[in-house]
Amino acid sequence: MKNPLLQFTDKGIYCSVAKVYLDPWKPVDKAIITHGHADHSRYGHKSYITHHRNVPIIRHRLGEINVSGVAWGQTFTINNVKFSLHPAGHIIGSSQIRVEHKGEVWVFTGDYKTENDGISTPYEVVKCDSFITECTFGLPAFKWTPQEEVMDSINNWWLENQAEGKTSILFGYSLGKAQRLLKYLNPDIGKIYTHGAIENMTEVLRPLVDFPATTLITKETKKQDLLGNMVLAPPSAHGSTWIKKMVPYVTGSASGWMTFRGARRRRAIDKGFVLSDHCDWTGLLESIKATGAEKVICTHGYSDIFSRYLREQGYDARTEETQYGEEETTEIEEKIIA
């Protein structure tokens, strides 16, 4: 029996014909990378191929690497296998990877969302035979409200805190969520301060997207300057002495996990906003249907449950273990409280 076009190995998703890995989690010679989050773009590969917009991001994060950028839809052929990148809508520069060989088409989503967030190039349906999908939020309990409504409630929350003379601290992952929040925070309300990790990443992305002005918090920043203003911080800053110096403040977190009442309380966060860079239940089901794929492989998330449901819906669906999802489980589950 011949090997499938894409295989799940201990190093990552592997195309044996082209000898290329997709988002490998161990060092390899040639890697095609969907996006800049740490669980998808790791250190140590000899060469990286990714979208142009992701090049400055992974350069910033991984330093001097051998990387070449390609455009959306641009086909590049390796050993007769045709590869192309298509927008995934997850964060700036995030792609799905389309792989075609002898008429057979596979798509690997990396992470994706169907809602257009206005800063990441919107998700594009790519027709395929086999679809490798994430399912971080693959449960019917997850349903997102439109971004505009969520951002309105975030700005209102900021106004309320300001009226009480408090600093608003909003937690979001330093790549992706922070910029999405920044883009739609209303700078007329007050100044937007940033944690170093967010400031640096935003600086890298400013040539690509027009963002409101930010001010980096330094040792010289006075507590009184912050009062009534907004602080964007990575989840890892929660509970740190860096934050404690900002009293009086109110904390908020924007994440899909905020769907659960327990999640917010467990993290001792005052206010939770349900805002995710992943698909919700309906988003996953609709995009799978739109690809026309018969085979679906579910990777990180509630994959067992989700693939069982897909099988009942008539798909040839299964689960594969990967080492993705760390960005959600590690960054958010761990660092928010750390």
Next chain:
Amino acid sequence: MKNFASLIKTLDSTTKTNTKVTALAEYFAKASDTDKVWTIAILSHRRPPRPVNTTLLRQWASELSNIPSWLFEESYHIVGDLAETIALVIPSNPLQTDKSLTEFLEEMIHLKKKPEEEKKEYLYNNWKALDYYERFVFTKLITGGFRIGVSQKLMTKALSKATEINEDILAYKLMGNWDPKTITFQELILEENENDYLSKPYPFYLAYAIENEVHDLGDVQEWSAEHKWDGIRSQTIFRNDELFVWSRGEELVTDKYPELEKLVGIIPNGTVIDAEILPYANNIIGTFNDLQTRIGRKTVSKALLKKTPVILKAYDILEWEGNDIRHLPFIERRELLEKLFQTISVIENLPFQISETIHFNSWEEVAKERERAREMHSEGLMLKRKDSHYLVGRKKGDWWKWKVDPLTIDAVLTYAMRGHGRRSNLFTDYTFALWTTNEEGQKELVTFAKAYSGLTDAEFRKVDAWIKKNTLERFGPVRSVTPHHVFEIAFEGIALSKRHKSGIATRFPRIIRWRHDKKIEDANTIEDLKSLISSTSITTTE
């Protein structure tokens, strides 16, 4: 309903007591009288009986959200709260509703007797028409149990703020048996009504565990000590030739202890006794395990009465000759109690004893008595300042509990389950095992206790992450994990038990610390656990 839902949302989204009190007080200031009564009832666990059982709720919720029931169940395991799961999975199409909390609750009360089809229609209509949070609150009202970090004390404080009635008086008014369906806010809160007070207990005075060295309490002569008995703390009321027995959970449990009826007519009317209900078969104080056979039963059989009779072990007297005497110094109350005991102790076989105070001249002597707690079947000692009043609720200063150090053992984590509420989606409920040697002479792990408290949030998250990566098998919400981690487990009591696989029942097991320094081979054995029994005293339960 809108106001109530928004109140619950506010209460649920803050950890700050002050914010909660303010939100509640504001709500009480503007809500209608009937809504206020219902809110008080709900927050003090007096909700109406469940109109629809949870099996049907789950079935209908999965039908309405068009997902298979297994998927609903999986979601429920992950979300950790039924009402929240239902609120999340049901597709929403909110309409405005002006129905009040009272109207909703009255509908739910009537719903109980309605045919199933009508119940289903009622739920469908409301689930669809309410917005997410209202749907959550509505379903919570049906499933019951609002655990949102609002204690009765906190609610009373807010009510006091809104009505300007003294908090202790309110606490007293809110106790006992009142029915939110019939009582008005006027009657419950505002009015003084003698008759209502017939069954009313006084709020319990509760003690904190001693924080520092016992010597720091000062002059030993100012203190009184007695054993802290391991039964059910209760308040027994003798008024108007009637008996009312209240448990500390403010539950009227008179019917569960019919042997106490004997005391009516012997203990005079107008008397309220603070006492421990203790198992007392063959004139020996039993263990809490023995008492457990009595707690769950609604009707008590003659056989059980004979097998596990109970007595009152009296600590204190709160009302005498119809007067509230909680303001008298503790020793004066004790004198009254002892006098009462002397007069009635001439009658044989009364289910009434006094909790003896311990004579001592130094803290060392008290400490020595504490060492005897296990053999006495007590939990340790209670230290009470001789001039202390009987206060309301948990207060520091005059009363302290000084429990015996718990028994501890090192055990291996073998199963894990997701927690509830705040801990849903995290594996925080653990099962622990000890070593034993099976018939073939091989060592194997046998589960002996479950525990879900004692680790910090950060530790729970670490264990949770580890469990997710080291799951062997899944059984619904439960996962078996690779035996790898050793935890030190503490517990208060221990008894042989035929119901437990290990043959041993432990009382109030909890995690003391994560023993990173120990390998599973270093964990204790069932035999080690059993040897702890002989160091206490052997009792058998079934």
